[in-house]
Amino acid sequence: MLIYNTLAKQKEEFIPINPPNVNMYVCGPTVYDYFHIGNARSFIMADILRRYLEYKGYVVNYAMNITDVDDKIIKKANEEKKNAKEIAGTYISAFFDDLKKLKVKNASIYPKATDHIEEIIDMILKLEKNGIAYNVNGNVFYDVSKFTGYGKLSGKKIDELEAGARIEVNEEKKNPLDFALWKKAKEGELSWDSPWGKGRPGWHIECSAMSCKHLGETFDIHAGGNDLIFPHHENEIAQSEGATGKQFVKYWIHFGFLNINEEKMSKSLGNFFTARDILKLYSAEAIRLLFSQTHYRGPLEFSDELLKAAEKGLEKFSNLIDKINMELYTHPNSLQGEQGINPNINFERYVNNFEAAMDDDFNTPQAVAVLFDFVRDINKVIAENAKLSPEFYSGVKEFLFKTAQGVLGIVDLEKSEIQGSSIEKELIELLIQLRNEARKEKNFNLSDKIRERLKELGIELKDSKDGTTYKKVKK
Numbered sequence: 001m002l003i004y005n006t007l008a009k010q011k012e013e014f015i016p017i018n019p020p021n022v023n024m025y026v027c028g029p030t031v032y033d034y035f036h037i038g039n040a041r042s043f044i045m046a047d048i049l050r051r052y053l054e055y056k057g058y059v060v061n062y063a064m065n066i067t068d069v070d071d072k073i074i075k076k077a078n079e080e081k082k083n084a085k086e087i088a089g090t091y092i093s094a095f096f097d098d099l100k101k102l103k104v105k106n107a108s109i110y111p112k113a114t115d116h117i118e119e120i121i122d123m124i125l126k127l128e129k130n131g132i133a134y135n136v137n138g139n140v141f142y143d144v145s146k147f148t149g150y151g152k153l154s155g156k157k158i159d160e161l162e163a164g165a166r167i168e169v170n171e172e173k174k175n176p177l178d179f180a181l182w183k184k185a186k187e188g189e190l191s192w193d194s195p196w197g198k199g200r201p202g203w204h205i206e207c208s209a210m211s212c213k214h215l216g217e218t219f220d221i222h223a224g225g226n227d228l229i230f231p232h233h234e235n236e237i238a239q240s241e242g243a244t245g246k247q248f249v250k251y252w253i254h255f256g257f258l259n260i261n262e263e264k265m266s267k268s269l270g271n272f273f274t275a276r277d278i279l280k281l282y283s284a285e286a287i288r289l290l291f292s293q294t295h296y297r298g299p300l301e302f303s304d305e306l307l308k309a310a311e312k313g314l315e316k317f318s319n320l321i322d323k324i325n326m327e328l329y330t331h332p333n334s335l336q337g338e339q340g341i342n343p344n345i346n347f348e349r350y351v352n353n354f355e356a357a358m359d360d361d362f363n364t365p366q367a368v369a370v371l372f373d374f375v376r377d378i379n380k381v382i383a384e385n386a387k388l389s390p391e392f393y394s395g396v397k398e399f400l401f402k403t404a405q406g407v408l409g410i411v412d413l414e415k416s417e418i419q420g421s422s423i424e425k426e427l428i429e430l431l432i433q434l435r436n437e438a439r440k441e442k443n444f445n446l447s448d449k450i451r452e453r454l455k456e457l458g459i460e461l462k463d464s465k466d467g468t469t470y471k472k473v474k475k
């Protein structure tokens with residue numbers, strides 16, 4: 001499997017440090033507002049990378065940080081006359097809600113900066129001890145001239161960086177590229193005690209400290225949007241390697257921008273749509289299909305038309321899924337394999353093509369093309385044969401389940417599974433309601449009877465904390 005490594009500036013064979021484990025860190029949100037659909041591109045592509053690694057059999061330990069102390073959060077808190085903690089709390093829960101709606105799988109851990117102040121201070125102390133950090137009146141800076149590898153990720157020399165970067169003038173710094181590790185507290189700001197006095201961490205140090213704590217000093221994959229290569233990720237390398245003396249990350253992965261009218265979507269330019277607003281108009285599957293149709297490293301031009309086209313493309317999948325479910329659930333006889341021919345479909349070929357695409361630096365546009373070819377070929381087989389075997393339909397479903405749903409998340413086989421007329425659905429809902437009433441009255445005899453009789457009719461109930469759902473199963 002090949003991955004384009006920003007550090008090596010080429011595709012490299014993916015060899016994890018300790019297979020089958022893969023440790024992966026992705027820079028997450030600064031929680032001062034709802035995230036926009038550009039941020040969503042990075043979160044969704046990271047999710048697809050992670051899902052594909054799991055598909056390949058890797059055990060992925062996935063950390064995404066939450067920046068919950070930062071200038072932007074403090075500014076918002078001041079504007080809204082709230083404290084920074086309240087602002088962060090509001091947007092952390094919005095962040096989780098929106099990720100769930102986008103069908104992004106939960107990371108293994110979402111470490112927050114404010115929960116890791118001790119680890120952050122420890123790392124700054126190490127840098128101080130190694131002669132790389134200096135304290136000026138309670139502000140601690142990183143001295144980039146002391147780290148010989150500075151610039152290796154962005155591929156730039158220190159003098160070029162100095163000329164190109166917009167760096168704030170700060171008389172306390174020895175070199176304009178030096179960056180803050182610890183910021184002295186201003187009146188009334190959220191702050192913590194430290195060896196340098198009251199203050200708060202700079203942005204870059206949280207990722208070095210938290211990735212080290214949760215994934216180790218050296219780990220496999222670090223990802224984020226292209227805008228983070230410099231200075232954020234360059235600084236993370238300088239901090240982590242400056243503190244430990246070991247290689248920080250093996251593979252650096254960066255996502256291209258989502259653009260609007262050829263300009264990067266961003267809060268500061270004001271040319272953004274929040275993910276939650278887009279989700280009111282389009283399905284998560286359509287958004288994911290649109291993103292998958294562009295390679296993760298390239299730019300993606302965002303528009304209504306493209307989302308509409310993605311929604312249309314999805315109909316090809318949902319029509320096929322409906323057809324399969326009809327066959328599998330409404331003709332229970334066919335489930336006993338009594339009838340129907342088993343056409344000679346080489347599922348393996350499609351699996352191989354899908355994997356070949358994904359193994360080549362996660363070539364999702366190619367993988368999507370394989371899936372559309374698959375749907376077209378299967379539709380042809382269905383049109384040409386009067387009766388096909390349940391094994392054939394199950395095979396089709398299994399392939400889509402593993403690839404289109406499992407890796408790309410562009411279909412939801414469960415969602416399409418509920419067939420039947422609306423009166424059928426209403427009757428099932430009515431029985432569920434009656435069963436819940438029986439349970440409330442502790443009439444378990446009746447509630448069990450309802451469950452069992454429905455099961456005999458091929459309808460299975462599932463209870464969860466969000467209520468009771470049902471699905472059709474083999475009778």
Ligand code: AMP
Nearest residue numbers: 028029030038039042224225257258265
């Ligand atoms: P932020 O909350 O701004 O720190 O961004 C969270 C993530 O979204 C980071 O990985 C950014 O690199 C990424 N990101 C921000 N804007 C865009 C964009 N227009 N397209 C793709 N990714 C973006």
Ligand code: ZN
Nearest residue numbers: 027028207232
């Ligand atoms: Zn980061």
